[in-house]
Amino acid sequence: MNEKAFYGQRDTNVGRSVRGHPATFGAADQKAEKSGCSPSTLPQFGRYAGSCPMRKAVTVRTTPMTNDNVHLAVLITMPHSHYSEKARWALDRLSVPYQEQPHAPLLHRLATTRNGGSSVPLLLHGGAHFTDSTDILVHMDAVCGGDLLYPRDAGLRREVEALETQFDEELGPHARRWAYAQLLSERSLLRQVMTRGVPQLEAALLPVIMPGVIRLIRAALKITPQSAARSLERVRGIFKEVDARLDDGRQFLVGERFTAADLTFAALAAPVLFPTGYRAAYPALNDVPAAMRTEVLRLRDTAAGRFALRLYVQERDRSHAVA
Numbered sequence: 195m196n197e198k199a200f201y202g203q204r205d206t207n208v209g210r211s212v213r214g215h216p217a218t219f220g221a222a223d224q225k226a227e228k229s230g231c232s233p234s235t236l237p238q239f240g241r242y243a244g245s246c247p248m249r250k251a252v253t254v255r256t257t258p259m260t261n262d263n264v265h266l267a268v269l270i271t272m273p274h275s276h277y278s279e280k281a282r283w284a285l286d287r288l289s290v291p292y293q294e295q296p297h298a299p300l301l302h303r304l305a306t307t308r309n310g311g312s313s314v315p316l317l318l319h320g321g322a323h324f325t326d327s328t329d330i331l332v333h334m335d336a337v338c339g340g341d342l343l344y345p346r347d348a349g350l351r352r353e354v355e356a357l358e359t360q361f362d363e364e365l366g367p368h369a370r371r372w373a374y375a376q377l378l379s380e381r382s383l384l385r386q387v388m389t390r391g392v393p394q395l396e397a398a399l400l401p402v403i404m405p406g407v408i409r410l411i412r413a414a415l416k417i418t419p420q421s422a423a424r425s426l427e428r429v430r431g432i433f434k435e436v437d438a439r440l441d442d443g444r445q446f447l448v449g450e451r452f453t454a455a456d457l458t459f460a461a462l463a464a465p466v467l468f469p470t471g472y473r474a475a476y477p478a479l480n481d482v483p484a485a486m487r488t489e490v491l492r493l494r495d496t497a498a499g500r501f502a503l504r505l506y507v508q509e510r511d512r513s514h515a516v517a
């Protein structure tokens with residue numbers, strides 16, 4: 195596989211939407227989509243993340259997309275992916291029933307390319323596919339009536355979008371590069387997190403392909419001690435900007451309530467914060483190298499770090515239905 199094509203490329207596949215303009219659906223689809231946020235109208239099977247009581251007591255079953263279940267959302271992920279956690283959090287927040295299909299790194303490409311994408315998360319919903327986390331949030335917010343993750347007010351929405359873009363393009367990649375740089379030599383820790391919930395065959399194959407996966411990650415993310423140090427500096431810089439924004443005592447980054455900006459910050463800062471309540475697979479902070487732990491504790495002890503941790507405690511299990 196082409197190294198450049200691996201990790202963090204935004205692709206331009208069908209189903210990718212321009213902000214605020216979800217991929218087009220037929221009229222009948224749109225009507226059906228309207229009910230997409232009401233769990234009771236959708237087939238009750240699949241793996242539902244989150245704590246919505248309506249999602250309890252379901253069986254896990256891998257279900258190919260057919261005409262019968264085309265409206266059930268399917269989220270293709272990797273267990274440890276922070277962009278996948280961003281999409282998962284949004285679906286949980288909006289009470290959208292979905293089936294999650296986690297895959298081991300590299301092997302995820304079998305699932306994503308088959309569905310018109312490359313990276314994870316990839317969402318299949320209503321006969322369309324969405325190959326970028328932001329597109330997933332924009333689509334689901336619109337489908338659920340709007341004004342949930344993105345404010346209806348145009349000025350506030352622009353502010354949310356600008357922050358989300360900055361976190362997507364800078365915080366996510368820099369936090370990831372730094373974290374991988376600390377963990378790539380910890381093979382058994384990585385194996386544990388990268389196989390959580392994946393199909394048995396992929397879990398069995400991972401130890402065999404692990405050296406190749408690690409080489410690929412190192413090359414694709416251009417990980418060197420110098421680049422990792424630069425990425426940590428960039429993360430600290432973004433945290434300082436968030437500190438400054440929170441300085442007036444506000445509870446959320448934009449406006450008076452939780453938006454896609456808060457969600458994206460908390461999800462994409464996870465590789466440098468190891469938050470409790472994080473749904474992606476991470477090692478315990480006690481098991482990571484001491485230098486990494488020290489830095490994580492330092493970042494946790496900033497206004498931005500405390501803010502992200504608070505969002506996990508107060509907002510991660512909250513859905514709009516009960517907000």
Ligand SMILES: N[C@@H](CCC(=O)N[C@@H](CS)C(=O)NCC(=O)O)C(=O)O
Pocket residue numbers: 199200201202203204272275276277278303312313314315325326327328362
């Ligand atoms: N812009 C994308 C970035 C997603 C991304 O970087 N995903 C990583 C995992 S965190 C991935 O799938 N990397 C492997 C690949 O690109 O095949 C999004 O927001 O969804």
